Amino acid sequence: MRLHQLKTAEPSWVREYEGMLEALKQAGGDPSAITSGKFATLVVSANKVLAKSELPGIHFEAEELPTGIHARIFVEPGTKITKPVHLCFGMLAEEGVQEIIACYEIGDDAQVAFFAHCTFPNAQELKHLMEATIRVGKNAKMSYTESHYHGPYGGIEVRPHAKVFVGEGGKFMNNFNLIHGRVGSLEIDYEVDVGKEGVAELVARVYGTGTDRISVKEFIRLNGERAKGLTKTRVAVREQAMSEVFTTIEGNAPYARGHMDCTEIVRDRAIAKNMPLVIVRDDRAQVTHEAAIGTVNRKELETLMARGLGEDEAVDIIIRGMLQWV
Amino acid sequence: MKVSNLFVWQGRRNAMDDILLKVEDISLKRNGRYILRQVNLSVRRGEIHGILGLNGAGKSSLAYTIMGCADYVPDEGRILFEGNDITHLSITERARLGITLAWQEPARFEGLRVSTYLSLGMKEPDRTRIMEALEAVALPPSAYMHRFVDNTLSGGERKRIELAAVYAMRPKLAILDEPDSGVDILSLDDVLKLIKGMASNGTTVLLITHRDEALEIADSASLMCQGTILYRGNVEQVRQYYAQRCKLHPEMLKSPG
Ligand SMILES: Nc1ncnc2c1ncn2[C@@H]1O[C@H](COP(=O)(O)OP(=O)(O)OP(=O)(O)O)[C@@H](O)[C@H]1O
Ligand SMILES: [Mg+2]
Numbered sequence: 395m396r397l398h399q400l401k402t403a404e405p406s407w408v409r410e411y412e413g414m415l416e417a418l419k420q421a422g423g424d425p426s427a428i429t430s431g432k433f434a435t436l437v438v439s440a441n442k443v444l445a446k447s448e449l450p451g452i453h454f455e456a457e458e459l460p461t462g463i464h465a466r467i468f469v470e471p472g473t474k475i476t477k478p479v480h481l482c483f484g485m486l487a488e489e490g491v492q493e494i495i496a497c498y499e500i501g502d503d504a505q506v507a508f509f510a511h512c513t514f515p516n517a518q519e520l521k522h523l524m525e526a527t528i529r530v531g532k533n534a535k536m537s538y539t540e541s542h543y544h545g546p547y548g549g550i551e552v553r554p555h556a557k558v559f560v561g562e563g564g565k566f567m568n569n570f571n572l573i574h575g576r577v578g579s580l581e582i583d584y585e586v587d588v589g590k591e592g593v594a595e596l597v598a599r600v601y602g603t604g605t606d607r608i609s610v611k612e613f614i615r616l617n618g619e620r621a622k623g624l625t626k627t628r629v630a631v632r633e634q635a636m637s638e639v640f641t642t643i644e645g646n647a648p649y650a651r652g653h654m655d656c657t658e659i660v661r662d663r664a665i666a667k668n669m670p671l672v673i674v675r676d677d678r679a680q681v682t683h684e685a686a687i688g689t690v691n692r693k694e695l696e697t698l699m700a701r702g703l704g705e706d707e708a709v710d711i712i713i714r715g716m717l718q719w720v
Numbered sequence: 721m722k723v724s725n726l727f728v729w730q731g732r733r734n735a736m737d738d739i740l741l742k743v744e745d746i747s748l749k750r751n752g753r754y755i756l757r758q759v760n761l762s763v764r765r766g767e768i769h770g771i772l773g774l775n776g777a778g779k780s781s782l783a784y785t786i787m788g789c790a791d792y793v794p795d796e797g798r799i800l801f802e803g804n805d806i807t808h809l810s811i812t813e814r815a816r817l818g819i820t821l822a823w824q825e826p827a828r829f830e831g832l833r834v835s836t837y838l839s840l841g842m843k844e845p846d847r848t849r850i851m852e853a854l855e856a857v858a859l860p861p862s863a864y865m866h867r868f869v870d871n872t873l874s875g876g877e878r879k880r881i882e883l884a885a886v887y888a889m890r891p892k893l894a895i896l897d898e899p900d901s902g903v904d905i906l907s908l909d910d911v912l913k914l915i916k917g918m919a920s921n922g923t924t925v926l927l928i929t930h931r932d933e934a935l936e937i938a939d940s941a942s943l944m945c946q947g948t949i950l951y952r953g954n955v956e957q958v959r960q961y962y963a964q965r966c967k968l969h970p971e972m973l974k975s976p977g
Pocket of ligand 1: 750751755773774775776777778779780781782824930
């Protein structure tokens with residue numbers, strides 16, 4: 395494994411870095427994206443920046459805090475970063491706190507796609523808190539794909555919170571995935587303000603088992619004329635897991651269009667809730683929602699079982715299909 | 721009766737008693753009404769056995785009962801597979817013994833790719849076999865392997881993929897519930913060729929249909945009417961009775977079932 399970007403030679407941190415890359419692989423990611431040196435990357439374990447590499451037009455500033463970091467990620471106006479930017483947050487420790495205070499500034503007319511890998515493979519009593527402020531400039535485009543891996547124990551509390559401002563003609567797409575391993579306790583809280591002709595799309599896919607607790611709160615305010623907002627939520631809960639999905643879209647300007655789409659699968663003693671809220675303040679705006687909560691379709695299940703799959707295995711395949719299918 | 725058919729049929733009969741599937745006096749009630757009434761059926765290993773019947777005759781219900789679907793636990797009777805009573809086994813257990821079903825209206829799956837779907841019934845995923853199965857149902861593998869088995873497939877495409885999945889699985893017994901419905905007439909020949917292909921791979925086929933021309937490839941057949949099997953035996957005879965709209969015929973009453 396190439397470690398040329400590693401900022402420290404201290405053996406324990408080298409091991410930490412390798413361990414995080416290994417966990418990334420377990421979560422279905424490709425560690426070579428981080429190690430190849432071809433992409434802009436930032437790797438943070440606990441409160442330590444382990445690796446950092448920039449490309450022209452994108453800059454990372456990071457300051458270590460007692461239990462985390464304060465990061466500023468800046469994309470210069472007019473820059474199109476064509477290769478994905480890989481961020482890696484996490485820690486191998488079983489317990490502790492990681493707090494990421496992040497500020498993303500995407501300049502006017504810039505374009506960037508982030509892939510954030512958040513890995514906590516051994517979590518037994520861990521907290522991961524993310525407070526992000528995201529500004530997407532005029533006609534800028536930012537996508538943020540966040541894939542989490544929390545290991546098999548469920549001893550983790552994860553709170554990704556973000557306040558997002560999408561400028562005129564800007565586009566923000568968020569894609570949150572937590573479908574491998576346990577969830578633990580998850581509280582997603584996103585608030586997005588969308589300006590004139592801007593677009594915000596929030597997609598979340600989560601698979602909860604055991605005693606996992608999932609809360610997804612998403613709030614989109616369509617403040618500018620012809621602003622568009624979409625939330626797509628796919629949640630599956632099994633065993634005693636519980637999920638609550640609260641989504642709100644406000645249509646506050648002429649011709650704003652919003653839509654909320656939530657599908658949840660429940661099995662065993664799990665509980666799923668969905669509360670979409672529509673607020674419209676302009677009679678030319680329109681916000682719609684659709685929700686379906688139910689168990690796995692019997693015929694789908696029996697079709698897979700007739701190929702020799704066990705019931706649990708069949709349920710898993712159907713759920714994973716539903717989660718991927720967005 | 722075609723002489724050649726008679727010959728084949730009698731030839732099999734002599735070699736018989738290698739009964740793969742035996743349905744004994746199966747009855748199934750819904751809301752106090754019989755959907756299946758004392759159904760008796762024997763299918764010999766290696767044969768293609770046709771079940772012909774009008775809409776509502778109970779063909780699909782019989783298929784689900786043999787497969788072991790949740791709502792189709794018989795009220796009476798038993799089902800034997802290779803001589804063992806499987807009446808109380810789950811679908812999974814029956815499938816692992818080598819029974820599978822191609823649904824009349826197959827389910828759709830979000831996010832499940834054709835290649836994955838076809839590999840589910842195999843012990844080890846085998847790309848060559850998946851491609852072979854798609855070719856066998858006249859779907860170009862390059863165009864279909866990576867599609868999803870969801871509602872973007874047309875009805876006919878979905879049915880072909882269902883048949884391909886059974887073909888790729890190579891079960892001991894394939895219950896095909898109207899494999900010829902929803903596929904265009906031109907390709908009926910393709911479907912029949914495929915079923916013959918399954919049989920030559922060693923699969924015994926229970927071919928459910930309401931199109932009597934599909935029975936051309938069958939070695940033997942049963943006529944189903946109002947939840948029961950009226951006649952079992954010779955294909956030509958079954959086709960004739962069917963053409964008379966299952967009218968009770970003195971000879972049928974004599975048939976051993
Ligand atoms: N769950 C059910 N509740 C009530 N009646 C049922 C149920 N399932 C099937 N039936 C009835 O049982 C009869 C047999 O149905 P089945 O689907 O087995 O017929 P089929 O021979 O497969 O017909 P087709 O050729 O139309 O597919 C029909 O009259 C049908 O309405
Ligand atoms: Mg039917």
